[in-house]
Amino acid sequence: MAHQWRGVIREYMDRLPFTASDPVVTLGEGGTPLIEAPALAKLLDVGSVHLKFEGMNPTGSFKDRGMTTAVSKALGDGAKAVIAASTGNTSAAAAAYAVKAGMQSVVLVPAGKISWGKLSQAVAHKAQILQVRGNFDDCLRLARELSENYPVFLVNSVNPNRLQGQKTAAFEVVDVLGDAPDLHAMPLGNAGNISAYHLGYREEVADKRIKKQPMLYGIQAAGSAPFIQGSPVAKPETIATAIRIGNPASWDLAQEAKRDSGGAFGSVSDKEILWMHRFLSQETGVFVEPSSATGAAGLHKLRQLGELPKVNSIVITVTGHGLKDPDWALKDQNGRKIKPKKVAAAASSVAEILGLERK
């Protein structure tokens, strides 16, 4: 009989702060495919590249891993409402898991700066949505203040239960590959994810499942790159709205992840992000939102500069599904709208446009 994946809490309960009697709020998150991408291995000139396709989670991003743990704990603590600041994906996940838990959700998003796919999810799951006149960093400041002074439970990644859930992605990589890769890259925004992978890989080392953790590479958008600048960015700008974050909450943990793993931070322009966004969909078959192409774009840039370390195996986490923000796929390299041709409903007309000769 087919085995259904039970979500990350039940699959990894012995390695999470949960016991069998704790409430579990799950939508079956985790267990996402690790997809071999020979086209990327060729591009980067390394032995193997695997994409950890986090867009395959129930709400379409890696945020579900941390939301199952954060909302389950909130429910266990008697919470009636959760609050999250978000560039879009956290709000989609918070809204969905709140519904599953029977709670209200409140989400604070930067006005006009989240994709409509993500906004539609928060609306669909009846979140109370407030568009803040400000950026993500303002939203997070407000969410923290509200959760301290009002009866709403904060489920942003400053809540340590979020990182606990998200660390399971590292467990899955090791479970599938039988080892850690040499290098693991991902986009870097509020820095929860790189901190969570670090936590997960460190535990794998401590449990002697792997000898060494991978070098962790966190890649930012150039217009929103506090880790490259070395200090918060007051006015972050990038088309990759998911990572349009100037003052990352997990600053210290990300620095530690980089240091401890022998990794690095990098940044790429919006143009480089969109190039890789297209490469991934056209050459690997994996459709991601632009922000999610940032990790691969960063490694490609390093390779072109001759600065990619000599490694054999690479895993790149692609964090969110392409359908989250599909507008970018409908533009060509010059930003012009792509409109499929209209044709009469006749085989001969279709064949003519396709340039097909009759057999």
Ligand code: AN7
């Ligand atoms: C697709 O949803 O911060 O470095 O509020 O949606 O852990 O922040 C999203 C972040 C990468 C960055 N890729 O991860 C939010 C939010 C996607 C994302 C990141 C995000 P972190």
